Amino acid sequence: MPEHASFLTSRLNEALGWARKYSIFQYPFVTACCGMEYMATACSHYDVDRFGAGFPRFSPRQADVLFVVGTISHKMAPVLKRIHDQMAEPKWVVAFGVCTCTGGFYDNYATVMGIDTILPVDVYIPGCPPRPEMVLDGLMKLQDKIHEEHRTGERPAPEERPETLDA
C-alpha cells in the first residue's frame, strides 16, 4: 500500500476519535445524592451539551459511557454489573463521587467499597458530591482518553484509584 494511503487512514482514525469524543451517549446510573450534582452539570448553567455529552440514553445498549453516580450497595452490585455487561463496546465507565471511587465515608456491611472492585473504571471523579466543574474536568479527561485510543490504537490504561486516607 502506498505511503500516502496509510497516512490518510491514520488521519481518518483520528477524525473518528474526534467525532466520537464529542458525541458521548451517556447512561446515568444514579442511585444517590450525587445525582443532584449530575443534574446541575447537565442543565443549562454548566451545560454538558457543550462537550457533546448532553444526550443521556436510558438504555445501556445505546450508551457509550456508564456514569455511576452515587453509592452502590452489595444488593445493587449485580444490577450494575449487568448494566455494564449489556453495554456495547467500545464503552467507558466513570465513577462519579467518592462513594463510587472508594466507598467514601461508608465502611459498613452494605456498601461496595468502590465500583472498581466489580468494573473497570476509566475516570474517577472524587468529591462528596463533586462540583460541576470537577465533573466537566472528568468528562474532558474521558474525552482525552477516547481520542488517545483512536490516535494510538490502544486503549489507555485505567486510572489509578485515588488514595484513601487512613483514619
Add this chain to the structure above:
Amino acid sequence: MTTLIERVASRFPDAVASSHAWRGDETVVLRREGLIEAARFVKEDPDLAMNFLMDLSAVDYSAFGKGPAPAFFSSSGVAVRPTPNIPDEDPWPGPPSSERFAVVYHFFSTTHKHRLRFVVPVGEDEPEVDSLVTLWPGANWLEREVWDLFGIRFKGHPDLRRILMYEEFEGHPLRKDYPVNKRQPLIGPVN
C-alpha cells in the same frame, strides 16, 4: 379521662409487664404472649382506634451500658446523659427488661390523634414474636426488615424473607455482636 396505658393495663393485667409515659410518650411493656390480643384491642376499640401502625422496629440491648458513649456524640455538644449540674427530674426509665432484644411498635390513631408505644422484650434463645400483619398489612415489610437486620422471627408472617440485604447474606448486621468490619463478598474481590 383515663390514659391509654390505664385502658390497656386494666384490660390485660397479665400481659402488661410495666409502663411509663416518659417525656409524654405513653409506653406499655408487654409480655409477648399478650401482644396480639392487646394489639387487636387497641386497633378495634373505638376509644383507642389505633388504625395506623407508624413504625415497627427493634433494639438490641446486649451492648447497652457496657461501653462509653460514642465519641461522636460526646464531642458534638449534645448532652449524652444528664449532668449533675442540671438535675433530671424525669429520668429515663431504662431498658424495658433484662432480655436482649425489644421489639417496638408505634401506633397512631388518625381519628383521636393520639399515640401509643408497645415494647415487647424478646429473649436471645427464642427470638420470636407474633406477626401483626393480619391487623395492619403495613407491618409486612417492617417485620421483614426486623427479621433481616435483627434476626427476630415473626410467627404467622406470610412471607418472612430478607428485604434489605440479599438472600446469600449471612447473619443479621444490626445485632451488636455482628463484627463492624465484617465484609461479605457478593461478586468481585473481597473489599
